[in-house]
Amino acid sequence: MKDLNDYFDPGFTVDDILGDSKTSTYVNDAYYALLRADMAEWSGIGTPLTEAERQAHEALILHENWLLDRRNFEQWYQLYTRECSYWIPAAHDLPGNPQFDPQSHVTIAFDDRRRMGDRIVWLRTGVAYSQLPPSYTLHMSTGFVRVPTGRPNEVKIRSQFLLQEMRSSNPVQTLSGWMGHVFKQEDGRWKIDRKLVSLLDGQRGHHNLTYLI
Amino acid sequence: MRDFSEPPIYDDLIETDRVHRTLYTDEAIFREEMNRIYGGTWTYLAHESELPKANDFVRRTLGLRPIIVSRDRDGKVHGLLNRCPHRGATVCRDDAGSTRRFTCPYHNWSFTNSGDLVGVPIEEGYGPNFDKSRLGLGKIRVEVYRGFIFGTLNHELPDLETHLGTAARRLDEWMDRWPGGKISVRNGQHRLMCNGNWKLVSDNSHDGYHPGYSHASLLRMRKDRYGGGVDMQWVLGNVDDGLQRLYDLGNGNTFLDQRPEIERYWYQSAPMPGEDSYAATLRERLGERAEPALDVVMGSGMNLNIFPNLLIIGNQLQVIQPRTVDSTDLIWYSTSIEADDLPPEVNALRMRLQEDFPSFGEPDDLANFEECQAGLSIPEMEWVVTSRHMDTGTEYVDGNGDLAGLPTDELGIRAFWKEWLIRMNATTKLEAK
Numbered sequence A: 001m002k003d004l005n006d007y008f009d010p011g012f013t014v015d016d017i018l019g020d021s022k023t024s025t026y027v028n029d030a031y032y033a034l035l036r037a038d039m040a041e042w043s044g045i046g047t048p049l050t051e052a053e054r055q056a057h058e059a060l061i062l063h064e065n066w067l068l069d070r071r072n073f074e075q076w077y078q079l080y081t082r083e084c085s086y087w088i089p090a091a092h093d094l095p096g097n098p099q100f101d102p103q104s105h106v107t108i109a110f111d112d113r114r115r116m117g118d119r120i121v122w123l124r125t126g127v128a129y130s131q132l133p134p135s136y137t138l139h140m141s142t143g144f145v146r147v148p149t150g151r152p153n154e155v156k157i158r159s160q161f162l163l164q165e166m167r168s169s170n171p172v173q174t175l176s177g178w179m180g181h182v183f184k185q186e187d188g189r190w191k192i193d194r195k196l197v198s199l200l201d202g203q204r205g206h207h208n209l210t211y212l213i
Numbered sequence B: 001m002r003d004f005s006e007p008p009i010y011d012d013l014i015e016t017d018r019v020h021r022t023l024y025t026d027e028a029i030f031r032e033e034m035n036r037i038y039g040g041t042w043t044y045l046a047h048e049s050e051l052p053k054a055n056d057f058v059r060r061t062l063g064l065r066p067i068i069v070s071r072d073r074d075g076k077v078h079g080l081l082n083r084c085p086h087r088g089a090t091v092c093r094d095d096a097g098s099t100r101r102f103t104c105p106y107h108n109w110s111f112t113n114s115g116d117l118v119g120v121p122i123e124e125g126y127g128p129n130f131d132k133s134r135l136g137l138g139k140i141r142v143e144v145y146r147g148f149i150f151g152t153l154n155h156e157l158p159d160l161e162t163h164l165g166t167a168a169r170r171l172d173e174w175m176d177r178w179p180g181g182k183i184s185v186r187n188g189q190h191r192l193m194c195n196g197n198w199k200l201v202s203d204n205s206h207d208g209y210h211p212g213y214s215h216a217s218l219l220r221m222r223k224d225r226y227g228g229g230v231d232m233q234w235v236l237g238n239v240d241d242g243l244q245r246l247y248d249l250g251n252g253n254t255f256l257d258q259r260p261e262i263e264r265y266w267y268q269s270a271p272m273p274g275e276d277s278y279a280a281t282l283r284e285r286l287g288e289r290a291e292p293a294l295d296v297v298m299g300s301g302m303n304l305n306i307f308p309n310l311l312i313i314g315n316q317l318q319v320i321q322p323r324t325v326d327s328t329d330l331i332w333y334s335t336s337i338e339a340d341d342l343p344p345e346v347n348a349l350r351m352r353l354q355e356d357f358p359s360f361g362e363p364d365d366l367a368n369f370e371e372c373q374a375g376l377s378i379p380e381m382e383w384v385v386t387s388r389h390m391d392t393g394t395e396y397v398d399g400n401g402d403l404a405g406l407p408t409d410e411l412g413i414r415a416f417w418k419e420w421l422i423r424m425n426a427t428t429k430l431e432a433k
């Protein structure tokens, strides 16, 4: 893969996010159909990654984890394509559970690029009391496999994760589940086009899920 | 410091302009509330659209009591205590489904979906005097108002619609935004856990004072990215100079009306994924008829609070589910509108819009409620202030005969405590029959 430093514009700040993607133009019936097709493909039999796939994709997911754990949201944002999504269904037992369909169900998070930007700006206002003090997280990903896809020019990587979160005087809490990352080439490098977080307990209540998973 | 030794005299804890902190922290009071408040009045249980067909059921709670809300084979709605009359086991263990019979897994006693005991294995072992007709599931008094299912164990209360009074009219306004449309509550939920007493949640939903401060993050994010004009900007500054109003609808029900601040729903909506793409699709297909459809994407501009556990906020039904004296589950049921003449894109947009406040608004509220719970644990600081606008001469009686006031008035909190006191002091026997 390209050097990871190539991904980041060092001068890119939350002010750049303020002016980026202020309209929401690509979420429509076709996009929801794509996410349903993704969900069907995620149940495919995965194969362990080759060395090249590890360099290109696993490394990016591991670095994404690292950036989120450092609350470096501005760099995290740059790992994504211009028409991306970050999606956490409020449903469990995926991909089999029909309650996942975001066109007809609310989710824990369904962010297009604009709402990802909103989320970062919101976290950076300094007055989001649910993140004052902030959550400190530790993401652990393992079990990376490449899942077959019928879509040319895309790579689907599935992985298992554990996430621990500590905030203020609250006890450390643990989330777990699997993730699906769909990679696409943009501006000559692999970027995350669609990220799905399938929580073990997505259908249940959670305490203050205002940090990024 | 006052000595509130057991048993607490509730009248001593509620004064005209302040209430005592132990109402939020005392475990004995909490246990009494779960029995006397929840089930002592008409309490929201479920929405009919969640059990659309004959024999459907959902599992819920009434206070802390596990219950089943079911339809029998004729479609009539029942509320049943989910407790086996034999030895106490939970009979129904599925959250939702469809069945003619509930069978207790322990010794397989079985019940119709209206609660009657119809099967007992090796029944002869109970001898000749065994009377199955006296051993059905406990029955809750249930009534439905336009799809909203309420239940109570108080058999002396008037019927539901009479009890709701003007709150029923406000509920009509909330339901009838798209004429002929039917509200559907089958679109998933946000479930938020809060380490605070349940009443901190209800206090807040008739609190028009806090938004400009508690929701500074949401307001600042919106303004910095999109400029003025979008969603909720009317809560900035001195909102008492604005157009919102707060109403005491009687029986503890209250209403914070933000609608007078909304000139055009679609343009004042919060941002949502799909906004521009779907608006373009609809305008191309429907021309000017797209505009009223887009307007029902946005939240209603209503906070309608039905004592003790149903808070209708925006397009959502927020149900309070107390867990312990200092922990509460908040369930935000999302809704869609079913109507032949409503384009389906509207409901896809509604899903995305209903993620906005649970993401960028409610978490900051919950963080504040938890800090209230922490503060209220201090014994030497005994009271909570509820006097705002009590004697500023700004309250009035509206055309419906309801007491009304400015948005920062604490009349909603005072109305809540008035009803709370009536229910806690009531001597009516609560019965499942």
Ligand code: FES
Residues within 6 Å of the ligand: B084, B085, B086, B087, B088, B089, B104, B105, B106, B107, B108, B109
């Ligand atoms: S406890 Fe239910 S059948 Fe025995």
Ligand SMILES: [Fe+2]
Residues within 6 Å of the ligand: B204, B210, B211, B214, B215, B361, B362, B365
């Ligand atoms: Fe609020």
